[in-house]
Amino acid sequence: MMTEGTCRASIFQTNISYLRKKKGSAGLAYLDNYLKARGLKLTIAKIEEMKPSEHIPLSTRIVFLEGCLALFENDIEKLKAMGREAPTASLILKLFIKYFVGPNSAINQGPPLWREHYSIGTLEVIKNEKGIGVIGLKDFKVSKIMCHYLCGYFEGVGVLCRAKNTVCKETKCVHDGADHCEFVITWEA
Numbered sequence: 132m133m134t135e136g137t138c139r140a141s142i143f144q145t146n147i148s149y150l151r152k153k154k155g156s157a158g159l160a161y162l163d164n165y166l167k168a169r170g171l172k173l174t175i176a177k178i179e180e181m182k183p184s185e186h187i188p189l190s191t192r193i194v195f196l197e198g199c200l201a202l203f204e205n206d207i208e209k210l211k212a213m214g215r216e217a218p219t220a221s222l223i224l225k226l227f228i229k230y231f232v233g234p235n236s237a238i239n240q241g242p243p244l245w246r247e248h249y250s251i252g253t254l255e256v257i258k259n260e261k262g263i264g265v266i267g268l269k270d271f272k273v274s275k276i277m278c279h280y281l282c283g284y285f286e287g288v289g290v291l292c293r294a295k296n297t298v299c300k301e302t303k304c305v306h307d308g309a310d311h312c313e314f315v316i317t318w319e320a
């Protein structure tokens with residue numbers, strides 16, 4: 132199945148920096164081979180040469196994340212950890228976060244940030260209270276691997292906001308029959 136839609140190169144570039152730090156050039160070579168074996172023309176070097184705002188198909192994003200998961204010996208927690216580190220590594224997010232007072236205002240920035248980075252799907256704030264936020268992701272049935280990654284990413288936003296013990300759990304998922312994905316984010320308020 133071809134997945135329509137695109138996302139920004141910056142998302143990949145942040146992950147590549149993380150992988151270089153954690154897995155070195157051997158890890159990146161492994162990922163390059165994985166992308167090639169899956170029939171992709173895009174290489175790590177090419178992604179790094181792109182402008183951060185350039186668009187890459189979501190179908191490529193999925194193969195990339197699957198390659199990362201293989202590199203992490205299929206340990207989904209390690210994939211989530213990569214997502215968790217991404218907000219801290221992103222310059223754009225760091226700039227945004229300067230104006231955030233705390234996790235609740237960060238959650239409110241979720242929908243515009245999603246639109247900025249992904250061409251399909253809508254992020255909606257369902258609940259945003261002291262110590263808890265609920266985010267819905269609609270019209271985005273792409274791959275379960277994205278849900279795992281995003282869960283880690285949302286926890287990372289909590290870290291960036293210096294919220295204590297931020298935990299994200301996906302409580303509804305389109306891949307388990309729900310009509311949208313729902314992420315419940317809690318922290319010590």
Ligand SMILES: [Zn+2]
Pocket residue numbers: 275278301303304305306312313
């Ligand atoms: Zn999901």
